[in-house]
Structure formats: C-alpha cells, structure tokens
Amino acid sequence: MDLAFSPAERAFQEEVRAFIAENYPAELRGKQEEGEELAKEDYLKWHRILHAKGWVAPAWPKEYGGPGWTATQRYIFSEELARADTLPILPFGINMVGPVIYTFGTAEQKARFLPRILSGEDWWCQGYSEPGAGSDLASLRTRAERVGDHYIVNGQKTWTTLAQHADWGFFLVRTDPAAKPQEGISFLLIDMKSPGITVRPIITLGGEHEVNEVWLENVKVPVENRVFEENRGWTCAKFLLAHERxxxxxxxxxxxxxxxxxxxxxxxxxxxxxxxxxxxxxxxxxxxxxxxxxxxxxxxxxxxxxxxxxxxxxxxxxxxxxxxxxxxxxxxxxxxxxxxxxxxxxxxxxxxxxxxxxxxxxxxxxxxxxxxxxxxxxxxxxxxxxxxxxxxxxxxxx
Amino acid sequence: MDFGFTETQTMLREQLARFFRERYDFDTRQKMLAREGGRDPAVWKAFAEELGILGAGFPESLGGLGGGAVEHMVIMEELGRAIAIEPYLDTCVIGGHALLAASGPLAESLVPGIIAGDVIMAFAWAEPKSRYNPARIATRASADGAGWTLDGHKAVVLAAPWATHWLVTARTSGSPGDRDGVSLFLVEAGVPGVTRRDYPTVDGIMASELYFERSRVGPHALLGREGEALPLVEELLDRAAAATCAEAAGTMRRLHELTLDYAKQRVQFGQPISRFQVIQHRLVDMLMEVEQAVSMAYQATLRLDLPAPERARAVSQAKAKIAKGARFLGQAAVQTHGGIGITNELAAGHYFKRLTMLESRYGDQDHHLARLEALMMAEAA
CATH class of the missing domain: 1.20.140.10 (Butyryl-CoA Dehydrogenase, subunit A, domain 3)
Known part of the structure; x- marks a missing residue:
C-alpha cells in the first residue's frame, strides 16, 4: 500500500493545475463567485477550451476521442477541476449518452454523434423520469409506436435538467406495452427541435429554472436513432445509471x-x-x-x-x-x-x-x-x- | 394540572382555522406575496374587524379580550399551519408586551390602534454583527436637547416595511456586548434620517434593513429607563421565541399531514409508497417530532411568567429542541415527496422553507444550547 502518487502522476497533476490556471476564463470565475445564474454559453466556453486540449471526456477510450488516461489520472484531473472551482463539465453528453453510444451504438451513430458531443455542438438532455415513474423508473409509460421507418412518440418526461438549452435528448420509451416492464423499453435519441416537443420550466425552491417538463406529442423519430435493440433499452439505462453514479x-x-x-x-x-x-x-x-x-x-x-x-x-x-x-x-x-x-x-x-x-x-x-x-x-x-x-x-x- | 383549553380559546382556534381554510389557502397566499407590498392588507383588517383576534393578548381595560401567552400560542399555531405572513408576532406578541411593560400613556394611546388593526409594529434588535445576542449592538442613541439622535444599522427587521412603528434597540453607553447601556426606543416609521431597504425573505415575509443617520426622535420615544432595557429586550425575545415555537409546531403538524397524504397516494412499484417500511418509519419519526414540538411550545408558553433564569431555561429548551426537530421534519418531508418537494408548485416546499427560517429565528439551536449551558454553569457555581 502506498498513498503517494508516482513521479509521473505528480507531473501530470502539475500539468493539469498549470493548464487550468492559464486557461480558465476569468469572467466565469467572477460570475460563479457572485452566484449569478449561468448561461448556456458559460458552460460551453469552458467545455470548448477543454475540448481543444483533448481533455473534455476523461473516461472515453482513445479511439473515440478520450485522452486515454488511467483511473488515477482521471481522479487527479477531477480533483484539480474541483480545487480550482471550475464550472463542471455537464454530464448529459460526456458522461451519459456518449458512453452509451460508444458501447451500444452503431458505427453510423458513433460517427454522427460522438464528435459533436466532444465539441459541445450538441447539448444533450436526459428523458428518463416521468410524473408516474421516479424511483420506479421501469414503470415508464411514454409510448413509441413503430410506423414504417419511424417511431411515433407520445408521453411526458419530467425533471429534465437544462432541457431549455438542449439540441438532443436521450429518452427511454415503451415499445412493447405487453412485455414485463423492463423488457419493453427502448433507448431513443430525439432531436429536441422535432415538431411535437414542448419544454416547460419547473421552478425550484430557490427560484431557479434548472429542470423542465418535456411533453412529446406525436413526435416522429427515425428508427436509425434507436440505440441497441428494440425492447432492450433497459440494458443501456442500467449501464448509464452505473456511469452516472x-x-x-x-x-x-x-x-x-x-x-x-x-x-x-x-x-x-x-x-x-x-x-x-x-x-x-x-x-x-x-x-x-x-x-x-x-x-x-x-x-x-x-x-x-x-x-x-x-x-x-x-x-x-x-x-x-x-x-x-x-x-x-x-x-x-x-x-x-x-x-x-x-x-x-x-x-x-x-x-x-x-x-x-x-x-x-x-x-x-x-x-x-x-x-x-x-x-x-x-x-x-x-x-x-x-x-x-x-x-x-x-x-x-x- | 390541566392542558385543556378554555371554551374561548377553542373558539379562537376554530374561528381562525376556518378563516385560513376558506380565505387563505396556499394559492391565495402565493397571490398575496406577489402583490405590491407583498401582502393583502385586507387580511389584517379582517383579523381586527371580523375575527377580533388582535386584542386576544391585551387586558380588557385597554379594550382587549384579557388573554395572554396561551392565546398567543393558539393563534401562532394556526398562523404556522397556514404559513401565514401576517405580522401578529411582531405587533401583538412583541409590540404588545413592550407597550404593556412600558405602561402609561403610550400603551394607552397605541394599544387600541393595534386592536383596531391600524398599528403594526416591527422589532429592530438584530445588527449585522450581533448574531443572536441582543447586547452585541453598535447602534447609538445620544441625548439631543429634549430628545435623542439615533445612528446605526439594524438588520433583517421583519415586517418593517408594513409597520407604523418600530421598536429599536440602541446603545446609550458602553460597547457591543455590554449588558449595561442598552436602551429601547419606539420610533414612528418614516422618521427623518432613516433609510429603509425593503426585501422579501425566502419564506415570503417582507423585511428591511434600517439605516439610522442622525435620526431625531422625541423624549417620549425612550421606553423604560435609559441604559437598562436589556432585561426587557431579553424577555421580548423569549416571548418571541416561545411564539415561534408554537408557530413551528403548527407548520410541522401541517407539513406532516401533507407528507402523509402524499405518501398514501403516490404509487411506485405497484403500491402506495406509504406501504414501504422505510417510509412508514420516517413518517412515524416525523410525528414524534411534531408531538414533541407541541409539548415544548406548551412548556415554554406556560413558563413565560417565571423569573428570568427559569423563563430562559424553558424557552431555550423549547427552541433548541424545535430547531432540531424542524430541520429533521422539513428534510424528511422533502425526501418523501421526492422531486416535487423541491419545486415551488407544491405547498410542501414552502412549508419546508418556512421551517428552515423558523429554525434560527430568535436564536438557532447552538445559541439556545449555549444559553442552557451557561445557565447550568451558573447554577453549579
């Protein structure tokens, strides 16, 4: 057992620390200290700086654009970000849907979505919880019916963090209502600008607008936007929950x-x-x-x-x-x-x-x-x- | 021994409960907060004219109903149940007692106004550096001809924007922390030389920062004797803390009911979440806190007229216990509600916010435990 970092790890720590000191935007520091509400552009500014350096997705495998770090390096990196009190890298693209796509997605899905997650071009949100499906997530009722090469999606999601900024959302939807709860769910990627999507703010106790309701009314989603097999979305969901933790x-x-x-x-x-x-x-x-x-x-x-x-x-x-x-x-x-x-x-x-x-x-x-x-x-x-x-x-x- | 209420006290409670049920539900309350001035003055008028409760704690000789601390407790519990924003504690409990203690022509001139709903009072005792110690104040009052000149900054004065009169503590001698040299002044709102900055509090009340700059008040503004007001100020704060305990007990009782209702109707995993033992035990723990809060509110209220050290012990025990229970209950209520408990849409979240503020109003748990320890040490010495 040894608590000390190796010389190489210490050098890495110094490198990260120096990079943050030189590159973290001063105006963001000010905003955070004043407790101002942060705009989409604030998050993206820091995201892009880390992306340019190749550090925005510490846990991703190298072949998809990750830095190829060890677990210890990732730990050091996140320690240093927190130490400097930087804005967090929003998890929805980088930590959630990204790993699902590179683990379960097709070659086309990887090529289409992963680079835009890394660059910050696409802002992602998570369509999981529903008014009737919170802790009991598998009881979700948002319905996706297959019509030709599309799904038609109807339902309501809730607690969707920062959906007001989102370009894309990953949704758990029910594709087989007859199956056992966990066995009839699919994992869909939905363009948030699709007709039929309405995002409504939920104001929380401190007056913040952080979370939303997302209503889906006859939203047309191409079948090619489904990740993994039909009715096996729960596998992706479980994988993602482990990542989230x-x-x-x-x-x-x-x-x-x-x-x-x-x-x-x-x-x-x-x-x-x-x-x-x-x-x-x-x-x-x-x-x-x-x-x-x-x-x-x-x-x-x-x-x-x-x-x-x-x-x-x-x-x-x-x-x-x-x-x-x-x-x-x-x-x-x-x-x-x-x-x-x-x-x-x-x-x-x-x-x-x-x-x-x-x-x-x-x-x-x-x-x-x-x-x-x-x-x-x-x-x-x-x-x-x-x-x-x-x-x-x-x-x-x- | 008798923990029963008189017929009049029971009527008072029922009458007020009906008023809140019919005219002060959650949505109505939220609309009041959004109004200019942050309240609906018609409610206070109704307290005076329809319900006639503003005189509950005043002697009949001054036009009151001849009640006292128990009536205040009953009213505060009901205000707590409704998470009301009305300045009853400020005006009738604190203001009323200060005027009665000062007695004389001043009380006679203002008490009828309180009972009629025309006089509203606010208590300016805290300062930016005072924390919960009323002696740690820096605001100065200097004799100025026949009257006094006030200079200083009073912090988070609840109900000050609505008040017609402010009770203001100021030093006529000594330095912050000294027990001697604290004086109490009754200042008419709008006196020249005062800058008032109004704001809402997180639990929906309006409050002000009061900045006195060479503000002149007349000779009759001084209540009691110069430099000797601290014992009275401490008594006012004890009465306020006891009333806050009753308020918290009412708020806790209602929030427990709301949480129980929610747990019974919220279905997850094919059954109401109230069937899960972890939820049942939490609801039981919450109930135990409610019952102890009510007991402590009684205990403090019934001992308010004892000599100062015994009164202080009773009130500090109650407030320390309730501060802890209120935090537990508020957090448990939110956790049981899940996400919906953190939104502004449901009443539960607003009860949680109010309870959070009541935890520290007139002293937090640490303040009251420290006071109890000091009493313990004094007894042992």
Missing amino acids: TGIAGVARSKRGIERLKSIARIETDDDGRPLLHNPFFRRKVADLECDLTALEFTELRTLAGEAAGRGPGPESSLLKVKGTEIQQRITELVLEAVGHYAAPYFRAFPEGSNEYPIGPAHAHRAAPTYFNMRKTSIYGGSNEIQRNIIAKMVLGL
Missing part, C-alpha cells in the same frame, strides 16, 4: 465546499463576537464533517484502486452516492447556520439590472437557496432509498 461522491467539490465554509466561519462572528470558527460548538461540527469526508475519500480511493485492477464500479458506488450527497447537503446546512440572520433575504426578487447594492455579506446571498436546492442530491440519480435497496440486494444478498 461514478463521481457522484463529489469528494473534491466537497473539500472545496468545506474550505469555503471555513472561510465564511472566519468572517462571521458568534454571540460573543469571536470568529465563528473559534466557537467550540461550530468548529466541532466542521471537524466532524471533515472526518466524514476523509472516510468518503478513502472509500472512493479504494473503489478507484479496484477499478484500476480491472474490477468495474459495482454496487459500492451506491455507498459513494449516499455518503457523498449527505456530505454535500451537510456543508450547505453549516453555511446556512453560519450566515445567521442574512440567510433570510431573498435576492432573486431584485429587479433585473437593478444597481442597488446587495444586502448582507456576499457569501450569505445564496446560502438558503443552495441549501434548498441541494436537497435534490439525495433524490436524483436514484434516490438514496433506492441506493440502499441496491446495497441490500447486491452486496448483502438480501
């Missing part, structure tokens, strides 16, 4: 979050006027949280080592998801506590372009909305209840 631990982002929490707690004062970080009650909570994060980090490293030794991410990724999201949520609780009274003002209500100076310290502005918003993490990507079911079944054999 790797990295969901968010260790590096949480480290950064705790650093930010500490810097806030150095500025905020307690009832006696001391910095909050000197308050024994508060600092103990921070120390406790750091213990949880270290335990998660080393659990992730053990998983990573297993992966490097050729064992794929298995049900233990459910553990990473549960603990990772609990820690992310705990950070937002402590930030909320730290800012005290100034958690209350609601800023989204300020008129656009208002030049009034904001109320309370800047670090307090997003404390409550972020706390509210982060409740989603124990619900999305397979709720934490479902993750526990997976561990019970797959690990404990119950």
Whole structure:
C-alpha cells in the first residue's frame, strides 16, 4: 500500500493545475463567485477550451476521442477541476449518452454523434423520469409506436435538467406495452427541435429554472436513432445509471465546499463576537464533517484502486452516492447556520439590472437557496432509498 | 394540572382555522406575496374587524379580550399551519408586551390602534454583527436637547416595511456586548434620517434593513429607563421565541399531514409508497417530532411568567429542541415527496422553507444550547 502518487502522476497533476490556471476564463470565475445564474454559453466556453486540449471526456477510450488516461489520472484531473472551482463539465453528453453510444451504438451513430458531443455542438438532455415513474423508473409509460421507418412518440418526461438549452435528448420509451416492464423499453435519441416537443420550466425552491417538463406529442423519430435493440433499452439505462453514479461522491467539490465554509466561519462572528470558527460548538461540527469526508475519500480511493485492477464500479458506488450527497447537503446546512440572520433575504426578487447594492455579506446571498436546492442530491440519480435497496440486494444478498 | 383549553380559546382556534381554510389557502397566499407590498392588507383588517383576534393578548381595560401567552400560542399555531405572513408576532406578541411593560400613556394611546388593526409594529434588535445576542449592538442613541439622535444599522427587521412603528434597540453607553447601556426606543416609521431597504425573505415575509443617520426622535420615544432595557429586550425575545415555537409546531403538524397524504397516494412499484417500511418509519419519526414540538411550545408558553433564569431555561429548551426537530421534519418531508418537494408548485416546499427560517429565528439551536449551558454553569457555581 502506498498513498503517494508516482513521479509521473505528480507531473501530470502539475500539468493539469498549470493548464487550468492559464486557461480558465476569468469572467466565469467572477460570475460563479457572485452566484449569478449561468448561461448556456458559460458552460460551453469552458467545455470548448477543454475540448481543444483533448481533455473534455476523461473516461472515453482513445479511439473515440478520450485522452486515454488511467483511473488515477482521471481522479487527479477531477480533483484539480474541483480545487480550482471550475464550472463542471455537464454530464448529459460526456458522461451519459456518449458512453452509451460508444458501447451500444452503431458505427453510423458513433460517427454522427460522438464528435459533436466532444465539441459541445450538441447539448444533450436526459428523458428518463416521468410524473408516474421516479424511483420506479421501469414503470415508464411514454409510448413509441413503430410506423414504417419511424417511431411515433407520445408521453411526458419530467425533471429534465437544462432541457431549455438542449439540441438532443436521450429518452427511454415503451415499445412493447405487453412485455414485463423492463423488457419493453427502448433507448431513443430525439432531436429536441422535432415538431411535437414542448419544454416547460419547473421552478425550484430557490427560484431557479434548472429542470423542465418535456411533453412529446406525436413526435416522429427515425428508427436509425434507436440505440441497441428494440425492447432492450433497459440494458443501456442500467449501464448509464452505473456511469452516472461514478463521481457522484463529489469528494473534491466537497473539500472545496468545506474550505469555503471555513472561510465564511472566519468572517462571521458568534454571540460573543469571536470568529465563528473559534466557537467550540461550530468548529466541532466542521471537524466532524471533515472526518466524514476523509472516510468518503478513502472509500472512493479504494473503489478507484479496484477499478484500476480491472474490477468495474459495482454496487459500492451506491455507498459513494449516499455518503457523498449527505456530505454535500451537510456543508450547505453549516453555511446556512453560519450566515445567521442574512440567510433570510431573498435576492432573486431584485429587479433585473437593478444597481442597488446587495444586502448582507456576499457569501450569505445564496446560502438558503443552495441549501434548498441541494436537497435534490439525495433524490436524483436514484434516490438514496433506492441506493440502499441496491446495497441490500447486491452486496448483502438480501 | 390541566392542558385543556378554555371554551374561548377553542373558539379562537376554530374561528381562525376556518378563516385560513376558506380565505387563505396556499394559492391565495402565493397571490398575496406577489402583490405590491407583498401582502393583502385586507387580511389584517379582517383579523381586527371580523375575527377580533388582535386584542386576544391585551387586558380588557385597554379594550382587549384579557388573554395572554396561551392565546398567543393558539393563534401562532394556526398562523404556522397556514404559513401565514401576517405580522401578529411582531405587533401583538412583541409590540404588545413592550407597550404593556412600558405602561402609561403610550400603551394607552397605541394599544387600541393595534386592536383596531391600524398599528403594526416591527422589532429592530438584530445588527449585522450581533448574531443572536441582543447586547452585541453598535447602534447609538445620544441625548439631543429634549430628545435623542439615533445612528446605526439594524438588520433583517421583519415586517418593517408594513409597520407604523418600530421598536429599536440602541446603545446609550458602553460597547457591543455590554449588558449595561442598552436602551429601547419606539420610533414612528418614516422618521427623518432613516433609510429603509425593503426585501422579501425566502419564506415570503417582507423585511428591511434600517439605516439610522442622525435620526431625531422625541423624549417620549425612550421606553423604560435609559441604559437598562436589556432585561426587557431579553424577555421580548423569549416571548418571541416561545411564539415561534408554537408557530413551528403548527407548520410541522401541517407539513406532516401533507407528507402523509402524499405518501398514501403516490404509487411506485405497484403500491402506495406509504406501504414501504422505510417510509412508514420516517413518517412515524416525523410525528414524534411534531408531538414533541407541541409539548415544548406548551412548556415554554406556560413558563413565560417565571423569573428570568427559569423563563430562559424553558424557552431555550423549547427552541433548541424545535430547531432540531424542524430541520429533521422539513428534510424528511422533502425526501418523501421526492422531486416535487423541491419545486415551488407544491405547498410542501414552502412549508419546508418556512421551517428552515423558523429554525434560527430568535436564536438557532447552538445559541439556545449555549444559553442552557451557561445557565447550568451558573447554577453549579
């Protein structure tokens, strides 16, 4: 056992760090610190910079445009991105549909879609959940009927993240209503500009427009846009869910979050006027949280080592998801506590372009909305209840 | 021992509950928030004229119904159930008690206005650096001829944009943190030299930052004795915290009901999710928090008239316990609802937001536990 990176890995770390320092757009840094809502173009700007460098899809095999990194290199890369607090690379194309296409797709599908995912030309969204199919995803009812060389798709999807920007969506649809739930599902790639698609915003508790409802009414989808065999889309879905969970631990982002929490707690004062970080009650909570994060980090490293030794991410990724999201949520609780009274003002209500100076310290502005918003993490990507079911079944054999 | 309510108190509750059911449902509330000024003033008028509840805590000699803390508790629980935005706590609980404590002509002149719904009050005690300690204030009041001049910044003053009068704490001597030197002033809203910046809070109330800059108030603005207001301010905050406990208990009870209803009708894996044991146990844990919150609201309310250390212990125990329970219950409610619990579309999310704010209003769990520890140490010494 050895905790240290090899000299080559350390050199790689230096290279990544230097690249980010030299290339991350300064204007994005400013926007994030101000807590401004990010536009499509903001995400794409950083995406294109990484693409030009050949680093946008760390996990992709070299033949499809990945950098050919080891698991350790990928870990270092994601650590460095988080350390520098860059915008995330949106997962829908790179981490989700891309791997499905290069694993299950035809040569034509690979040639058509993969380069545009890498370049950022196509923005992807995920059509999985439905109003009646959340944790029980296999009960989905969006129907695709085969008519000649097309499918006609009807139904409703929900919680579709950033669909308002999307060019393409990958959808789970029912192609055989008579079969068992998991056996009648197909995986379709749908052009979001197709007639019959309506995207409606869902506004979440902090006032954000992040998720949407997507309505499909007689949407015509060419059969060539189906990935893998008809009625075997569940195989793609399961594969994708496993992919979605790797990295969901968010260790590096949480480290950064705790650093930010500490810097806030150095500025905020307690009832006696001391910095909050000197308050024994508060600092103990921070120390406790750091213990949880270290335990998660080393659990992730053990998983990573297993992966490097050729064992794929298995049900233990459910553990990473549960603990990772609990820690992310705990950070937002402590930030909320730290800012005290100034958690209350609601800023989204300020008129656009208002030049009034904001109320309370800047670090307090997003404390409550972020706390509210982060409740989603124990619900999305397979709720934490479902993750526990997976561990019970797959690990404990119950 | 008697935990029963009088007939009048029961009527008060039922009357208010009916009003909220019929005229203050979730959609109506959301429309009020979107109005100019962030509320519907007709509701407050109806409280005064139709329901007659604004006098519940005032003595009959001043035109009130002769009730007290228990009536406040009943009303706050119902306001909590409806996640109402009405400034009852600010005006009747805090403002009312401050006026009664000051007694004399001032109380006599303003209390009838409160009961009639014409006077609304806001309590400006917090400052950017005070956290939850009312003595850690820097706002100054200097004697100025016959009156006083105020300078300083009061933070997150709830209901201030709606108020006709502000209760303002300021230092007449000493420095932030000193127990001596805190004075309490009653300031008419709109006094010259005050800049008011209004904003909505995340739970739908309107609040202000108040910036006093050489603001002159008359000699009668001082309530009580110069520099000796801290004990009264602490009592006002304890009464506010106890009322907030009752409010939270009502909000928790309703959010638990909403979650239970949802779990019964939401079907996944071919059955209502309420059939899953993990959901059942969570709903039971939530119920246990609701019941303890109600118990703690009673406990604090019934001990408000005890000597200061006993009152402080009762209130801090209640607020610390409820802050923790409110967080658990709010999070559990959202988790049980799933995605829909995080949207602005359903009432549940708004109950969660309100509970999150009530956790720390008039002191968070850490503040009240620290206060309890200090009381424990003082007792041991």
